[in-house]
Amino acid sequence: MPQRHSILAKLAGRTGRRLVVLGPLLWLAVFFMLPLLETLQVSFSVAQRSIPPYAPLWGFDEGGFFTNFTLDNYGLLARYWQDYIGPAFNSIRLAFFSTLVCLLFAYPMAWWIARSTPKWRVFLLVMVMLPFWTSSLLRIYALIGLLNPNGFINGMLMWLGVIEAPIRMMQTDFSIYMGMVLTYLPLMILPLYAVMVRLDDDVIEAATDLGASGVQIFWTVIFPLTLPGVIAGCLLVFIPAVGEFVIPALLGGPDQLMMGKVLWTEFFRNRDWPVAAAIAMLLLAILTVPIIYARYQDGRVDDKHEKETGAR
Amino acid sequence: MAPFIRLNALTKRFGDVLAVDDLTLDIEKGELFCLLGASGCGKSTLLRMLAGFEQPSAGRIEIDGQNMAGVAPADRPVNIMFQNYALFPHMNVAGNIGYGLRRAGMRGQSLNGRIEALLKLVRLQGYEDRKPNQLSGGQRQRVALARALARQPKLLLLDEPLAALDKKLREDTQFELVDIQETLGTTFMVVTHDQEEAMTLAGRIGIMDKGRLVQVASPRHLYERPANIFVADFLGMISFVEGLITKAGKGSIEIDSVPPITAAIDTQNSKQSKLAVGDKVTLAIRPEKISLSATATGEINEIPVVVEDLAYLGVASNYRVKAANGQMFKLQQQQSRRTTQPLTWEEAGFIQFDPSDVIILEG
Ligand SMILES: Nc1ncnc2c1ncn2[C@@H]1O[C@H](COP(=O)(O)OP(=O)(O)OP(=O)(O)O)[C@@H](O)[C@H]1O
Ligand SMILES: [Mg+2]
Numbered sequence: 001m002p003q004r005h006s007i008l009a010k011l012a013g014r015t016g017r018r019l020v021v022l023g024p025l026l027w028l029a030v031f032f033m034l035p036l037l038e039t040l041q042v043s044f045s046v047a048q049r050s051i052p053p054y055a056p057l058w059g060f061d062e063g064g065f066f067t068n069f070t071l072d073n074y075g076l077l078a079r080y081w082q083d084y085i086g087p088a089f090n091s092i093r094l095a096f097f098s099t100l101v102c103l104l105f106a107y108p109m110a111w112w113i114a115r116s117t118p119k120w121r122v123f124l125l126v127m128v129m130l131p132f133w134t135s136s137l138l139r140i141y142a143l144i145g146l147l148n149p150n151g152f153i154n155g156m157l158m159w160l161g162v163i164e165a166p167i168r169m170m171q172t173d174f175s176i177y178m179g180m181v182l183t184y185l186p187l188m189i190l191p192l193y194a195v196m197v198r199l200d201d202d203v204i205e206a207a208t209d210l211g212a213s214g215v216q217i218f219w220t221v222i223f224p225l226t227l228p229g230v231i232a233g234c235l236l237v238f239i240p241a242v243g244e245f246v247i248p249a250l251l252g253g254p255d256q257l258m259m260g261k262v263l264w265t266e267f268f269r270n271r272d273w274p275v276a277a278a279i280a281m282l283l284l285a286i287l288t289v290p291i292i293y294a295r296y297q298d299g300r301v302d303d304k305h306e307k308e309t310g311a312r
Numbered sequence: 313m314a315p316f317i318r319l320n321a322l323t324k325r326f327g328d329v330l331a332v333d334d335l336t337l338d339i340e341k342g343e344l345f346c347l348l349g350a351s352g353c354g355k356s357t358l359l360r361m362l363a364g365f366e367q368p369s370a371g372r373i374e375i376d377g378q379n380m381a382g383v384a385p386a387d388r389p390v391n392i393m394f395q396n397y398a399l400f401p402h403m404n405v406a407g408n409i410g411y412g413l414r415r416a417g418m419r420g421q422s423l424n425g426r427i428e429a430l431l432k433l434v435r436l437q438g439y440e441d442r443k444p445n446q447l448s449g450g451q452r453q454r455v456a457l458a459r460a461l462a463r464q465p466k467l468l469l470l471d472e473p474l475a476a477l478d479k480k481l482r483e484d485t486q487f488e489l490v491d492i493q494e495t496l497g498t499t500f501m502v503v504t505h506d507q508e509e510a511m512t513l514a515g516r517i518g519i520m521d522k523g524r525l526v527q528v529a530s531p532r533h534l535y536e537r538p539a540n541i542f543v544a545d546f547l548g549m550i551s552f553v554e555g556l557i558t559k560a561g562k563g564s565i566e567i568d569s570v571p572p573i574t575a576a577i578d579t580q581n582s583k584q585s586k587l588a589v590g591d592k593v594t595l596a597i598r599p600e601k602i603s604l605s606a607t608a609t610g611e612i613n614e615i616p617v618v619v620e621d622l623a624y625l626g627v628a629s630n631y632r633v634k635a636a637n638g639q640m641f642k643l644q645q646q647q648s649r650r651t652t653q654p655l656t657w658e659e660a661g662f663i664q665f666d667p668s669d670v671i672i673l674e675g
Contacts, residue, residue, distance in 0.1 A: 200396075200398060202394050203399075205365055205385075206392075206394060206398040206399075206400070207400075208365075208385045209365075209385050209390075209391055209392050210386075210463065211412055211416055212386070212415050213386075213415075221400060225401070
């Protein structure tokens with residue numbers, strides 16, 4: 001009986017699909033949620049000289065149930081907020097401009113890749129992702145080699161006689177942004193490419209046919225239709241960029257303290273895990289609340305649409 | 313007066329492919345012209361050249377007396393309705409229809425009024441806030457039509473406007489499309505590979521084959537007086553008989569098939585009048601012109617046959633019958649109350665057709 005067979009196949013397909021999702025879900029729960037919960041717990045605990053260097057949040061001893069729960073860590077952050085606001089601002093500014101520069105570079109690149117012939121597309125995408133397959137640390141050291149006062153670029157320019165003395169490129173904003181953009185550019189290109197490759201040529205031709213100029217086509221058709229890719233790419237770059245620690249430390253000067261550095265100092269230099277955890281949680285809240293709010297607004301708009309259609 | 317649209321020796325080459333080959337065609341103002349041809353014969357390419365998306369490799373396009381060479385798509389008095397509609401998915405119905413008007417600088421009350429009028433024309437009032445993915449296929453088709461009509465083009469190009477609709481909806485929409493065209497008086501050029509659709513829609517049909525225009529005529533003329541074997545075969549069912557002319561009289565010819573077939577000559581047609589004994593010709597007969605009976609009547613062009621195949625269609629039945637020399641004929645018998653017992657498989661009978669119903673095509 002073919003019908004019964006197809007129902008069975010459907011059932012198998014459904015459970016199969018569940019199983020397929022279950023694996024990653026479990027993985028996420030174990031390796032993402034648990035450390036997050038652990039960090040949250042640590043942020044409410046007190047520091048002590050032990051391994052690990054904090055007191056358990058709660059437990060049982062001879063006296064029965066005990067807890068070390070405290071809001072002191074957050075209180076500390078509130079009291080000394082001036083010490084933290086600077087690095088936080090630096091990090092967010094760095095992340096913001098890195099995201100912006102990545103977007104400006106990635107948008108035309110992704111467009112060009114998406115409009116190439118399928119054979120070229122594969123090649124170009126591999127070229128975009130190739131640096132990802134090498135260690136990021138290695139890439140940063142290579143960049144240092146290029147930008148150093150006695151590095152490749154300065155050496156070349158002096159040899160050519162363009163400049164007399166080496167230009168200072170290392171430990172400037174330029175070197176930091178260079179490192180950030182080089183590291184994060186693929187994360188911006190890929191989601192943009194994904195929406196652009198699905199964009200129909202016909203829609204653009206229709207706009208041309210209806211009298212739109214190139215600029216008008218971009219702002220009324222291409223940009224709105226690639227916006228999901230823009231948002232995805234910006235989130236993918238911005239969020240890790242805020243917490244970025246290695247690039248500013250290696251390429252930047254000592255004058256600009258980043259949030260990542262502050263975290264590192266609290267964790268490893270001061271060995272104050274609870275305060276470090278509190279900083280991390282606060283940072284997480286600052287970053288995720290706007291995103292969740294945006295998603296929530298989005299969902300409400302969708303709901304409204306559905307209601308309207310249903311009513312008619 | 314010069315024709316409204318004039319295509320002269322229009323050619324488009326893609327590398328080695330000749331997509332449109334030396335095509336010359338005049339279209340009058342207000343005409344509903346239909347381009348009919350098999351897939352890949354160059355119909356879309358021709359439309360895209362008219363809309364300005366492709367540059368002709370050679371030849372000339374004139375619209376309303378104006379040469380279109382070097383004129384950008386946006387500046388042509390032409391709009392196109394795409395094969396897959398190409399609606400803007402992020403805009404609602406009103407946004408889609410008003411897009412071209414906004415680009416022309418229309419705003420506010422006049423814009424809304426115009427959109428309202430277009431919605432009424434395509435019977436979509438009340439749908440202005442829906443997104444394309446909240447519409448049925450037929451509704452999308454009408455949005456695309458309204459959007460293409462919004463700028464009041466002198467020529468509207470429609471690339472397979474009904475291909476995405478199911479059969480029933482397609483038939484209703486065909487008449488609607490003709491209605492709208494007649495109401496507006498806009499010149500329409502419709503591309504299709506569905507011959508029935510072309511026959512229903514068009515005042516004139518152009519048959520295309522491998523980039524060339526084979527014949528341009530009214531649907532009736534194309535069906536009853538096809539210019540060659542390709543057109544005869546392309547439009548509807550037909551039976552072909554090849555042979556050499558054995559008798560060439562004043563009003564008719566006879567060919568050497570067994571038994572011989574007599575065909576009336578169209579005296580208006582100079583080529584047919586010149587046919588002489590010994591010339592090779594192909595005769596063609598439409599299925600509904602052939603009658604089938606169990607007994608012989610002794611009339612002209614009567615051929616004994618055996619029923620090979622039979623398909624019951626409700627109003628009529630389609631037969632495939634075989635003559636003694638192996639020649640096949642396709643014919644259609646109306647279901648009639650008087651017919652006692654229609655012939656069925658393997659039964660013998662006689663077919664007969666009038667000499668004036670025989671189409672003479674060149675060898
Ligand atoms: N951009 C192009 N590059 C190369 N060849 C093309 C291009 N566009 C069309 N062709 C070729 O030109 C020929 C005509 O194509 P066209 O799209 O005009 O056919 P069509 O009649 O519209 O077919 P269909 O009914 O399938 O839409 C085809 O052989 C096609 O492969
Ligand atoms: Mg086509």
